[in-house]
Amino acid sequence: MAAHARSASNPDQADERRKRIKLGGAILGLLAAGGITWFQLSRETPAEAASTRRMLQCASSGNVFPHDFEVGESQPFKCDICGKDDAYIPEKCYWSKGADGQWTIKDTPTYVILPYRLDQAGARSMDCPDCGRQIVGHNPKPAQEDVDRANGAAGANSSGTPGG
Ligand SMILES: [Zn+2]
Ligand SMILES: [Zn+2]
Numbered sequence: 596m597a598a599h600a601r602s603a604s605n606p607d608q609a610d611e612r613r614k615r616i617k618l619g620g621a622i623l624g625l626l627a628a629g630g631i632t633w634f635q636l637s638r639e640t641p642a643e644a645a646s647t648r649r650m651l652q653c654a655s656s657g658n659v660f661p662h663d664f665e666v667g668e669s670q671p672f673k674c675d676i677c678g679k680d681d682a683y684i685p686e687k688c689y690w691s692k693g694a695d696g697q698w699t700i701k702d703t704p705t706y707v708i709l710p711y712r713l714d715q716a717g718a719r720s721m722d723c724p725d726c727g728r729q730i731v732g733h734n735p736k737p738a739q740e741d742v743d744r745a746n747g748a749a750g751a752n753s754s755g756t757p758g759g
Contacts, residue, residue: 652685652706653677654713659685659706670712683712686734688723690742698726698745700737 647664653674660675662682672682687704705725709732710717720731737745 649684650687650706651675651682652708653679653682654708655679655681683708686730686732687736688726688728688730688734689736690723690726690728690745692726698737698742700739700742704736 648661649664650659651662651672651674652659653676654671655674656677658674658676660682662672662675670683671680673680674682685706685708687706689700689704691699691701693699705723707721707723707730709719709721709730711719711732720729722728723730
């Protein structure tokens with residue numbers, strides 16, 4: 596009955612494995628060099644990873660609320676606030692752009708429901724209503740170096756100086 600065949604001989608899988616090995620090597624290198632913990636790399640606390648609690652957003656009201664997942668639940672989830680079956684897993688944007696045009700990381704993210712959550716044919720990315728950056732599935736939280744790079748790039752982009 597299952598329509599979704601598991602493709603064991605998918606060539607992507609071998610490629611994925613190669614990537615993983617490469618990533619593993621890179622991480623080991625980082626660990627050796629800087630003593631960086633895995634938690635910093637994954638940017639998720641152990642409590643967060645183990646918890647079944649996630650933030651949900653109601654498509655009707657825009658309200659965001661924490662929800663403990665139970666086995667067998669699927670989208671759309673029941674909204675704890677208005678009671679409609681209209682809540683989805685939102686993406687988080689931690690980027691913020693100040694009046695001076697400089698990017699910063701904000702503590703409380705902006706939550707958005709990507710269009711494809713509502714409709715499979717919908718877009719899988721959208722611009723953040725707050726800061727204008729593109730938000731994708733599993734939208735990554737920026738590290739300070741990402742923010743620095745974004746600020747640096749904005750400054751360096753002002754003129755296309757040919758360089759050698
Ligand atoms: Zn609601
Ligand atoms: Zn944003």
